[in-house]
Amino acid sequence: MLEVRGLRKAFGAVKATDGVDLALAEGAIHALIGPNGAGKSTLIAQLCGELRPDAGSIVLDGEDVTRLPAFARARKGLSRSFQITELCPDYTALENVVLSLMLTSGRAFQAWSNPRRDSGLVGGARRWLAEVGLGDRGDAHVRDLAHGEKRQLELAVALARSPRLLLLDEPMAGMGSEESSRMTTLLLGLKRRYTILLVEHDMDAVFALADRLTVLVYGKTIFTGTPDEVRAHPEVRSAYLGEQAC
């Protein structure tokens, strides 16, 4: 579904991504791992169109989207999630998902003043909230949600956009072990129904979820393989995993 070839981005002398190749199969969870500063966030930013690559190509469903702006890629189902700053803190969880549905369906300029009148939007939003385990939190304001609940809501907002490919940038960041395992269970429930590129430092979550992993070090992909192959790879063990996932 997604083919990335030779993607490069430099910030001055720092080669944040240095010829990255990546191929994602439809329905797979593909994890991108690597030490701090490896270039994972830079790669995600290039995939969703926030950063323009210096060189290389990004092909989604056979179409070269390298030069498309972020909004046009989002319309094709390629956008990132997990930026809590995107949530509207003064709106309820339900209203945030309704807003996402309205934006996706091109109805952003409809009377937002009373979205609860639109039973289709509200029903759809309630289903997404239930999907991420927030079925009983729809009326809570974002500012009153726990950190883990905000991350679950971000997932609902992302799912409401009908993504072709979910770019999940550290969904477990800042979570305790209980919240993290709840998120892992949620993502397992999405497996096969969505194609997911997962950037995550929590190796328990990564190895529980991923079909394939790509290891990035100093902007270069040093290995791609199944979880077992990655665990067994000597260079990966010394560069990143140590003994933690082995």
Ligand SMILES: Nc1ncnc2c1ncn2[C@@H]1O[C@H](COP(=O)(O)OP(=O)(O)OP(=O)(O)O)[C@@H](O)[C@H]1O
């Ligand atoms: N806007 C920027 N300006 C200058 N340097 C940058 C910028 N963004 C990233 N970098 C540098 O590019 C390199 C890759 O950073 P990036 O944030 O992509 O790594 P990462 O793998 O996501 O790290 P982490 O796991 O810590 O989030 C780092 O050396 C970083 O300092």
